[in-house]
């Protein structure tokens with residue numbers, strides 16, 4: 001897949017990373033995950049489990065590969081504009097614990113018959129001891145990491161890009177070119193923005209450099225809204241991050257909206273699309289995007305795949321009152 005010209009790669013000034021500075025940054029409180037260092041406060045939950053789920057969109061074969069779950073401790077700061085007891089009530093209504101938000105990671109592999117494409121890459125075992133099993137699960141589904149031709153990234157938070165590299169900075173998918181949304185790259189690779197970021201977010205800037213700085217040649221930047229592969233269109237879905245991008249997979253009259261982080265755990269943010277998660281970097285924009293996209297997929301009755309949805313994270317979205325509900329595929 002060489003749809004994007006190498007010219008798109010210009011202009012990124014390489015930033016040398018002082019490893020000590022990186023480690024110090026990683027030690028700062030990550031909202032989404034602390035690569036390399038594990039996550040203090042993560043509840044013991046045993047090893048990540050097997051999970052693969054296969055379905056078809058037209059002639060395309062899709063495999064949802066479970067990477068694991070992060071049992072994320074949450075408090076009254078997790079939803080910026082809701083009263084915490086209301087958040088806890090929504091969790092209890094979904095049979096969840098009320099101080100820990102189980103947050104699964106499920107990347108999606110798409111075999112078009114000509115290319116094998118992976119959307120997002122999981123935690124790389126660098127966020128929680130209960131996550132990092134994507135490669136093993138793909139292998140169990142007959143998909144070798146070496147066979148992946150291209151990786152599409154939705155956003156540069158660690159739970160989406162850390163799986164590009166192992167803990168030892170080895171490429172996990174050695175033959176894949178990597179396609180990233182240009183506005184996402186432009187934001188995270190901007191040194192000025194990094195210097196002005198709060199400490200918690202600064203760690204994400206450093207992490208993005210750790211992942212991408214020495215593999216820039218294989219990274220292609222695209223403008224969201226364009227087709228990125230035959231049958232796969234990118235959709236701007238800004239708000240969660242400045243360049244957050246979703247994807248639509250279409251073949252043979254069938255289509256799937258790959259929501260990525262348009263909504264985090266649906267029991268909270270599909271039911272209450274107006275809630276602004278602390279991980280939504282522009283809360284009001286994330287809410288507007290969420291409403292626009294959830295309304296579209298509900299109205300058009302599209303199939304959806306959601307990165308932080310309960311495994312296998314595939315189903316549809318229905319309108320419910322002022323919000324929406326995730327209906328798992330039968």
Ligand SMILES: [Zn+2]
Nearest residue numbers: 157159261307
């Ligand atoms: Zn995420």
